Amino acid sequence: MSAIATSVFELLKIGPGPSSSHTIGPMRAGFDFLEHVRQLPESDRLGADALEIRLFGSLSATGGGHGTPRAIMAGLLGQQPDTCLPNALEQFDDATRSFDLDLGGKALSYRTCDIIFDAVQHDYPHSNTMVFRLLKGNRTIFERMYFSVGGGFLRWEGWEEPVRGRPAYPYESMAQVKEHLRTHSMRLHELLLANEQSITGMTEEQIWNGLDRITEVMEGAVETGIVTEGVLPGPIGLQRKAPVMYRRAKSEYFQGSGFLKALNAYALAASEENAAGHCVVTAPTCGGAGVLPAILYTVKRHMGASPEEIRQGLLAAACFGFLAKHNASISGAEVGCQGEVGVASAMGAAFLAYARGYRFQVTENAAEIAMEHHLGLTCDPVGGYVQIPCIERNAMGAVKAFNAYLIASTLDESYQKVDFDKVIKAMAQTGHDMSRKYKETSLAGLAMSMTEC
Ligand code: SF4
Structure with missing residues (x-):
């Protein structure tokens, strides 16, 4: 490779x-x-x-x-x-x-x-x-x-990797990323920024503008979703849940469980917008497109993150998505939902730790913990619609991302024995061994039991 x-x-x-x-x-x-x-x-x-x-x-x-x-x-x-x-x-x-x-x-x-x-x-x-x-x-x-x-x-058929610039800091594993950070005394977002410039030829300003646009679409999906009532398209007749959760969170002034309700509401909102076929940001896919916006919106609205911290956090999150895609997969059809909501949760945890200013090791640990606890997750959308279990699963992925961040940022970094490369290797192997029935075919799992009921 x-x-x-x-x-x-x-x-x-x-x-x-x-x-x-x-x-x-x-x-x-x-x-x-x-x-x-x-x-x-x-x-x-x-x-x-x-x-x-x-x-x-x-x-x-x-x-x-x-x-x-x-x-x-x-x-x-x-x-x-x-x-x-x-x-x-x-x-x-x-x-x-x-x-x-x-x-x-x-x-x-x-x-x-x-x-x-x-x-x-x-x-x-x-x-x-x-x-x-x-x-x-x-x-x-x-x-x-x-x-x-x-x-x-x-x-x-016949596709070849497009000719593009060579990355300034080439890597295929987190171990190589860490080596670059050590050798060049740089931060993760600086490495990602330099690579993005050398690969695409974009200027720094263009990259920041692009990340701001990504932020805007993510926020838009959350803000539309938390106020949009009704039933989602398709035969399931699934009620949108985000507005109800959001109202409850607001009535509790976003305190205590009200904070968690808000985080859930934001993930449900972006996922429900996705299920409605509206515009979202793949992070890393549409199926998992509720997790990162929920974390981003929470960090910005409830934790006071600056635009600069958001941009840097998005670059850091992308690194974990790249490694998952390169060394395993981000496709539910290839590895099940661990590759979609699992990777989204890892990216969300990394984003949160990085945007909050934690050291690289805390960021990697947060991403690893979030990924680890999605291993083996199957993909069994009921009726083939990205609604059940997908929408609530995004809310669960966002909460797990937040929890992974809490564990990683509270405990000593050295407590963590599994690194990101190892968890991605496990995800690839698990996906490889997973029955095809559980990989976005709707032939098993909830998709089957719901049909039988
Ligand atoms: S269950 Fe399948 S379709 Fe639904 S979010 Fe997960 S990977 Fe995507």
Whole structure:
């Protein structure tokens, strides 16, 4: 493996929920496919008379509930996750409505319901596979295979790591990060900032502005969610809980258990916004997009963190997300929910410790503790919707992150015997051994017992 060269803004991405691998990745695929089609020779484009899109693996098993076809349609129509309107997918709620796709000089009519849910079990290299074909009669004119590998990241057949700058401080493990910090007498956020500049070519100011925008979207999701009443979309009929929790927290002046109620309310709020298909920030995925905003909002509103501390905390949190993605996975379809809410909780704990000004070792310990107590967590969304257990699980992840921070910042650093590299190795192994039924297929766990009831 080579050094991590992922941008902070690829990990913390703005886009529509409810599932980064099922909405953001597929939206990118739809956009990319039409971009390629428009570059085909005119004779091919103008002769095409049909489009075939097939979903495999967990995209087939749970894509209906996650809104995958709606996201693909938005992409085919030229929308991109980070620039689309918060409620961009709602126009595709009527799956039988036809839209004209622009092939470049020719319009092709297509409906959301034309997308085919194919085999759940398959032999393609990644669980979340999509095959797009442009057809003339039975003949395939152009085909691309995409893999939505988690966190909104998209790969395709023949994909190669894009050429980008070499990180100023290359690392693949937390041990290497620590070595850099020691050797160069630098702080974690300084390392992340230097790497971000060398990898992406962005200026320091652009990076700070980007992090401020991430903060703004996270805060927006919390603030919208804590005042939005009603029932979430989908057949479950799940009531939004965040406004009730928030009112109770407020009535207790955010004191005692009122503080915990507020933390829960913030996580529920951002998760409910995600479940509604509105814009959130992947942290590291949409499924886990309630944890970090809840911690961020708490630190800012109740603990007086400055914008500078928030920016630095986000960079520190990203480091833990990168390592989890690089050495295990952040995809529920690959390793279960430990890779989504588990990693989100680790990032939240790291963010909290770092933004509060604790030493690096406290930050690593906090992230490790949060991750350790999510090991083995399965992914079994009821009906394929990112609602049960996902929404409450984000609240639990936020509370665990806060508790991990309390343990790490209260006890002597040397008490901690497990480091972050070891817990990530355990997470990868556990995910590898986990039955496929518990990896975002809705074939077991709560998804099954709820159906049987
Ligand atoms: S159970 Fe966890 S991993 Fe699975 S969809 Fe829900 S939040 Fe994502």
